[in-house]
Amino acid sequence: MARSKATPVASPVEQVDTRYLQTLLGYNARRAALSIIGVFLERLAVYDLRPVDFSVMSVIHHNPGVTSRQLCATLSILPPNLVGLIQSLEARGLIERQPHPTDGRAVGLHPTAKGVSLMQQAEVTAAEVEIDASSKLTPHQRQTLVQLLQKIYL
Amino acid sequence: MARSKATPVASPVEQVDTRYLQTLLGYNARRAALSIIGVFLERLAVYDLRPVDFSVMSVIHHNPGVTSRQLCATLSILPPNLVGLIQSLEARGLIERQPHPTDGRAVGLHPTAKGVSLMQQAEVTAAEVEIDASSKLTPHQRQTLVQLLQKIYL
């Protein structure tokens, strides 16, 4: 049988069609998250804070005395993987470990004055990153997006 | 000086306050993406497809003859990291590598009948995952969310 169409079987793909993947929520959420985190990574580098360092410091900053266990539960970090993060932040003088007032097993994590100062600056930069990484969104759209995302995971 | 407030300095943190982090788009996007991907991971396990396998197979399925290089650019995968994925999918009989019609360096990736059949089923499951992972969203909200996410990364 002669081929009737002009397009041969093995014609090269000129432009990759990603329309199907773009219908998937998970695909879009992951791509968007990686895009924002990429900007975050660059702009917070001046503070020597990766996203995970920032989130850990942020929880300690806003919850002085929080325990490692609470941090793990809050940020979905496994306890063995938090140990190095905490040691690093303590070695940099950003946090202090103090005895827990009621539980002898636990340790309360507190920001130092240096840690508080760093986070106050870092949070300003983080707010700028928010805007820059979503510059095609209006403030109202940004707010809507946050609300919809929280309906997914909260 | 006697302490005048009822709350001691080292009072334990009862409930971790995450309100600050929850204002951040990047934090919400990452948490939501991980939540959806978690459901995806479980439900696509029956096809032995991880998210990355699914996305690679999906691009090949909808773009027969696509090259490795095009796949890498489309999915933000580095070429060395794609090699093993392609070899695995080929070993499973889901894709075939054919000579590229116009570029002797490149290889066209084509889904086999088995691969097409698998993806047709997997895409049905993926559609179900979409709904289940965002069950608190109306169809309209889900559509809005996809549109807003694409404004971030496209």
Added chain:
DNA sequence: TATTGTTATACTCTATAACTATA
């Protein structure tokens, strides 16, 4: 007996350098 924090370790994911074959 259960939980907090920790060590050691394994596994996965991602990134870089360098090579070959072809354009």
Added chain:
DNA sequence: TATAGTTATAGAGTATAACAATA
């Protein structure tokens, strides 16, 4: 000279098992 695909390897991120100290 530049690009497609590949190899080897390094680094970062994530996971499980097991232990000491305390509840």
